[in-house]
Amino acid sequence: MGKKISIDPITRLEGHGKINIFLNDEGGVENCYFQIPELRGFEKFVEGRPAEEVPQIVSRICGV
Amino acid sequence: MGKLKLASFWAAACGGCDVAILDIHEKIVDLSKVADIVFWPIATDFKYKDVEGYEDGYIDVCLFHGAIRNSENEYVAKLLRKKSKVMVAFGSCAMFGGIPGLANFKQRLDILNKVYVESPSTVNPEKVFPQTEYKVPEGELDLPEFYKDVKCLADVVDVDYYMPGCPPAAHQIWAVIQVIASGNLPPKGSVVGAENKSLCDTCKRVKTDRKVKKFVRPYQIKIDPEKCLLEQGLPCMGPVTRAGCGNQCTNANLPCRGCYGPLDGVIDQGAKYISALASVVDADNPEEADKIISQIVDPAGTFYRYGLPGSLLRRAK
Secondary structure, eight states: OOOEEEEOSOOSSSSOOEEEEEEOTTSSEEEEEEEOOOOOOHHHHTTTSOGGGHHHHHTTTOOO | OOOEEEEEEESBSOSHHHHHHHTTTTHHHHHHHHEEEEEOTTTSOOOHHHHHHSOTTOEEEEEEESBEEEHHHHHHHHHHHHHEEEEEEESHHHHHOTGGGGGGGSOHHHHHHIIIIISTTOOOTTOOOOOSEEEETTEEEEOOOEEEEEEOGGGTSOOSEEEOOSSOOHHHHHHHHHHHHHTOOOOTTOBOSSOSSBTGGGOOSBOOOOOBSOOOOGGGSOOOSSBOTTTTTOOOOGGGSBOOSOSHHHHTTSOOOOTTOOOTTOSOHHHHHHHHHHHHBOOSSHHHHHHHHTTSSSHHHHHTTTTTTTSSSOSOO
């Protein structure tokens, strides 16, 4: 099993993300995974809200 | 005194608080004269590992935005608490849950189903949800645990100061930074960067003691820019919301949304608002009062728009 390099968090962008890079025994990149560790669930909690509320709520998905 | 060491972090947040800090514009140069940034994911490239390597108390002030939605948010909150002399719950999400706190009206499993199975843009016939641990051919991956409830920062760590707003107003942020730099810190637990009077008290709209016979939605009337919004039948949160934002919504001819939260001594902004409404509804009997109040669409979501996790209710059943 080779080495794992974690870049956590990735920075200078909105939101949370991390990158895991797996190296093989020769030190080359075997595989690379990009993960989004965050979820807030806007898709669900806008349900039941007045329609005119939605633009003001979803503007908080990303304030950047 | 040496330069301050400053950290700013987002948990379950949108980044609007970070942008509000940048909205101090050229004063950011002045900030750099008194403070060094030691962690600020939106603007600088420090990793969690860097923070883990700091001595305890290394950071002078941490501005923590965002609610606590998952185990990573809680881990970083506890890490930053340990490494920081002063912890500020910065913005409505950290203070009382904010917009992400609306998720406490829903159930955890319903949220996951909606996002990962039912949403129109998702193809997931095997109904796979994110796993906290997952084996891939090359090794293991992990993700934070998505909690049942959204929590406030003070639910997981000791908080020194609170600064409300969605986001906090830039002029208030600058004032608070100057106070921090001066070293004249207010008593622990204080709300900073806001006033202890209601938005109503700072609103220049004309109030006439007119009672409300009918509640309306903004698109149903032509809103008079001079008159009290609540008296026009719009459920304005001004009577129960802390002033300090500069009355941005009411100046834009829209009702106060309540983002600065309750005043000192009030733990439940929504309950306080129900009490305020009771005094403005013009009804001769309980049936009529019920009829008028029923015209407010989604009262729970309106009264607890920013503060359900920090309220007495904390979440819907």
